[in-house]
Amino acid sequence: MKKNITLLFISMCLSFCLLAQETTNSVSGGLVGAANYSRFKITDRGSLPLESKWKWGYAAGVFLNFPLGNVVSIEPQALYSVVGSKAELSGIESLDQQLGYLSVPLFVKFHLGEYVALALGPQFDFKLSAKDKLTDVSNKDDFKSTSIAGTGGIEFFPRGRVTIYGRYIHGLTKIEEPSTTAPYLYNQAFQAGLKFKLFGGKKKVTPPPPPPPPPAPVDSDNDGIVDSLDKCPNQPGTAKYNGCPVPDSDGDGINDEEDKCPNQAGIARYNGCPIPDSDGDGINDDLDKCPQEAGVAKYNGCPVPDSDKDGIPDSEDRCPSIAGVPENGGCPAIPEFNATNIQFVTGKSALTAASLRELTEIVEYMNKYKEIKLEIAGHTDNVGKAASNQVLSEKRAQAVKAALVKRGIASDRLTAVGYGMDQPIEDNTTAAGRARNRRVEFKFNQ
Known part of the structure; x- marks a missing residue:
């Protein structure tokens, strides 16, 4: 078996030499050197409290890379790889195992640009040697002659002459011969190293010199349109008119082709008219x-517009459908009556019978103009306290409102407000003045 493996290793080395002569520039190959940091992965310890420990080793060999395009390539390698593991049993070192393999990883590589590549694939390991370093005794028969692992990693400068790489190796098959006492052992390792490209790869191709530039076209009138395309080569123009000036018969800045009134100056909004x-x-x-x-x-x-024809435009007319007067914002005039005739029982808010008759005109007015709304303003003289007069003026305004509502006027058309003694129209120092100040007024409230 060892002889067959050695022959395989030698044949791969010879194939690299032959391919170096026969391959195209896209195929490359070279040497590999790396350090291994490995141990046995124990999946079934049985009754043995065995703890696996990491151990240093090395790897060296050759590689070939076959590109399948600009991104993907296939890369087999042939490496002599030394791995192994230390182990402790109940805290005491009981094993320092070293294994020598011919390792043949078969990578599929994905190039992520010029500087980084990812590599992954299977690895086939062929046992060459096995030794317990504690006893310096060969125990080759305790381990299987072949095993399989999965491996993957990253490369830096994969297209350069020197490549730095690191990868992880995970055993997929057991490496020990069947035993009733031995646990299940699998190889597990990290590998980091360098690859030295000896041949192949891309060669830098010198591009052919660019053709001489064509002679510059002639543009006699310097309007940006060469003479061969210019219908007016000696008169600056525009490309829209094939090098001729824009025609504009009426001089309005709109060319005749777009001007609906070419002989009458106009503006663009009306197409030249x-x-x-x-x-x-x-x-x-x-x-x-x-x-x-x-x-x-x-x-x-x-x-x-003036819908009611009262001379007040609708936009300013508060009663646009009823003819009115400017003083009331276009609404009908409020009937004038003697406000002093609206009298109340002394010191009270009750209207006298004579006062009720004075309200007849207001009732007729509001029945005639159904849209009109009025404010009933109650006022007093300055006799008495301001607070008392305020309350009294409000009550008297409410009394007038109640009298109008009783006569059929809708309550929502009337607003009763008391102003107390704050708005006199005469001097309160005389009896006549005070009499005029005790009043009820009607104001337009539309």
Whole structure:
């Protein structure tokens, strides 16, 4: 068996030499040197408290790389690899095993650019030697002649002459011969080393010199359009007109091909025609909602609307559907009546019978104009305390509101407000002045 393995190793070395002569530039090969850090992985200790320890070793050999493109390549290697393991039994070193293999990993490599590659694949190990270093005795018969492992790692500068690599080796088959007492042992190792490329790889190809530049085309008028394509070679123009100037008969800046009124100056918005304004109100027809009737810009070219024809435009008319007066913002005028005739029982908020008759005009007014809302403002003179007058003015305003509601006016059309003695209309120093200040006023509240 050892003779066959040796012959295999020699034949692979010879094949490298032959391929070095026959291969193309894309195939490469060289030498490998590495350090191993290994141990036996124990999966079934049985009754033995055996602890595996790491051990240093080495590896050396050759490699061949066959690229399958710019990214993937196949790389077999043939290495003489020394691995092994130390072991302790109950804390006492009981084993220092060394194994020598012809290791044949078969890698599939993935190049991640010029500087990094990933490699993985199976490894086939053929036993060459086995020795217990503690006793210096060969125990080759205790281990199987072949084993299989999975391996994978990373390479740096994989396309260079010197490559740095590291990989992990994980045994997939048991390495010891069957025994009733021995645990299950598998090889386990880390390997780091260098690869030295001796031949092959990509050669730097010198690109052919670029062809001489063609002669510069002639452009007599320097308009950026060469004479061979310029219909007006001696007159600067634009590419749109094949080197000729843009025609513009009416001089409005819009060329004749796009100008719907080529002989009448206009603007681009109207395709070269003047702005149309049919009703002459200064608002062009495109923006004029009443193009045949003069109007104002505020109403988009239409006349100012006045629905109730009271001379107050709807936008300013608080009662646009009822003719009114400017003082009330376009709403009808409130009937005038003698506010001093709205009298109350002395010191109270109850209306006198005469006062109730004064409210008739207000009732008629509100029945006529259903949209109108009024504020009933109660006022007092300055006799008495301000707080008392305030309360009294509010109660009297509420009394007037109640009287109007009783006569059929909806409550939500009336607002009662008391102002106390804060808004006099006459001097409170005279009896006549105080009488006029004791009043109820109606204000438009639309």
